[in-house]
Amino acid sequence: MNSAEIDLIEFRLTSYCYGPDKFPTLTVEIYINGENFRDKVCDVERPFAEAEGNPGIAGHATITPRELYESLHNDYLEFDSVSIFGCGCGVIDCWPLDVAVDVGIKTVTWYGFNMYHREKWDYAELGKFVFDKQQYFREVDKLLIFEKQGLDIYKNFQVAFEPQKYGWIKMYMSLEGTRCVANLSYLFSPFDGLLTLLKDLESGSSYEELNIDEEGSCTNIKIETTEANDILNVMVIQENADDTPGKCYSCQSSRANFIQAFKMAFRILEDEGFDPNFWDEHEPDYIYDDEDDVNPRDVMESFWNDPWFQFLREP
Secondary structure (H helix, E strand, O other): OOHHHOEOEEEEEEEEOOOOOOOOEEEEEEEEOOEEHHHHHHHHHHHHHHHOOOHHHOOOEOEOHHHHHHHHHHHHHOOOOEEEEEOOOOOHHHOOEEEEEEEOOOEEEEEEEEOOOOOOOOOHHHOOEEEEHHHHHHHHHHHHHHHHHHHHHHHOEEEEEEEOOOOEEEEEEEEOOEEEEEEEEHHHOOHHHHHHHHHHHHOOOOEEEEEEEEOOEEEEEEEEEOOOOOEEEEEEEEEEOOOOOOEEEEEEEEHHHHHHHHHHHHHHHHHOOOOHHHOOOOOOOOOOOEOOEOOHHHHOOOHHHOHHHHHHHOO
C-alpha cells in the first residue's frame, strides 16, 4: 500500500459538559485527514434521525482520554468493535458509536462503524480508514498525556460559566475542590479583563489581578508565580460591600492548566450561543426601538472574533 492510500489520525484535547455537570470534563476529539470525525458521523446520522422525527438524536459526545485509550489500546483485542464516542449523559453505552479495529503488521484499519441502539442506521458512507501503525499508536499513547493534564485540572483549578436571565452569569470556580461562585452582571462585564489576564499569563506575566464587581460584593482574582515560573498561586477573595467578613479561596495550578481551564469554559460558552460583547439584560427576541436603547450587535464585533480564540475553531 502506498503512502497516498494511508489515512492520518489525530487526537485533540477538548471538553464536554456531561448531563447537569457545572464543570466541563476533559475529553478527546478525533480528527481524520484533518477533518473533525464526530461532525462527519453526525452528518451521516442526521437523515436517519430526521426519518424518525427526532433530528436532535443525531450525533454523539466525546469521551475521556482514558476511555478512548482503553478502547483503542486494550478493548479491541477482546471485542468485535469498540466505542469511540459516547452519550451526552456521560455513560458511553447510552448512545455509543462503535468501530471494528484490525491491527496488522504495518497498518491499523477502522471499519464496520455501528450503533447498536439503531441497527437499521447505515454507516456505509463512512467507509473504512487505514492508518500507519506507528503513527496511529503514537496518537493512542498521547491519550495518557491528556489524561494526566485532565486530572491535574480537576484537582487544582476549574471554572465554568452559566448564563442566567436578564443580564447575569454565574461564574463557578473550584480551587483544590473548594467551590465558589461569582455573579457577573452585564453592567460590569469582566470578560475583556479575563481575556487580557489570560493573554498576559500566556505571555509569561508573573502577576495579574482582576476585580469583578457584583451587586453588594466584589470578587478579586489574584495570580502570581511561584519560584517555579510555570506554577501559579491562585487566590480568589470575595468581599462584601457592607463590611461583613468575606471569604478567601486559594490553590496552585500550572500556568498551562489554568489557561486550559478557561479555554474549556469559553468553548462551551460559545457553543451555547452566548457572546459577551452582545450581552445585555434583554431577552433574545427583544425589539430595540429607542435611540438610547441600542442593540449591542449593531455597534460591536463578536467577542469570539479575537484571534486568541482560534482554539475554539481549531483546538
